Amino acid sequence: MDPWKHRSEGMKCKTCMWFSPKENKQGIVNLGRCRRHAPSMNGYPVVFVNDWCGDHKLNENTYIDQEATVSVKFP
Ligand code: SF4
Numbered sequence: 001m002d003p004w005k006h007r008s009e010g011m012k013c014k015t016c017m018w019f020s021p022k023e024n025k026q027g028i029v030n031l032g033r034c035r036r037h038a039p040s041m042n043g044y045p046v047v048f049v050n051d052w053c054g055d056h057k058l059n060e061n062t063y064i065d066q067e068a069t070v071s072v073k074f075p
Contacts (some may be wrong), residue, residue, distance in 0.1 A: 010058075014049035017059035021049075 013019045014029075018036040021029040033044035036055050 008052045011052040011054075011056035012049065013047045013051045013053075013056075015058055016056045017061075018055070018057065019047065019049075019059070020044070 013032065013034065014021075016034075018034055019032050020035050021032040023029055029049060031046060031048050034047045034053075035044050
């Protein structure tokens with residue numbers, strides 16, 4: 001049993017202020033980079049919109065399409 005199964009719902013990268021989105025050619029964001037910490041030799045870590053971690057901090061300035069499962073609209 002995963003005790004974090006539902007507790008992580010509000011902590012996804014797509015709602016995090018440290019998430020830097022990357023659009024594909026269709027204008028859809030499926031992944032981006034996490035800018036929570038300084039980059040390593042490989043740059044900033046690549047994360048998917050539905051990844052999450054304990055450092056999540058809500059980005060209140062970002063419009064989130066709650067109905068989307070794999071895509072997010074950014075202003
Ligand atoms: S990995 Fe953590 S800190 Fe980085 S964007 Fe995702 S939730 Fe935010």
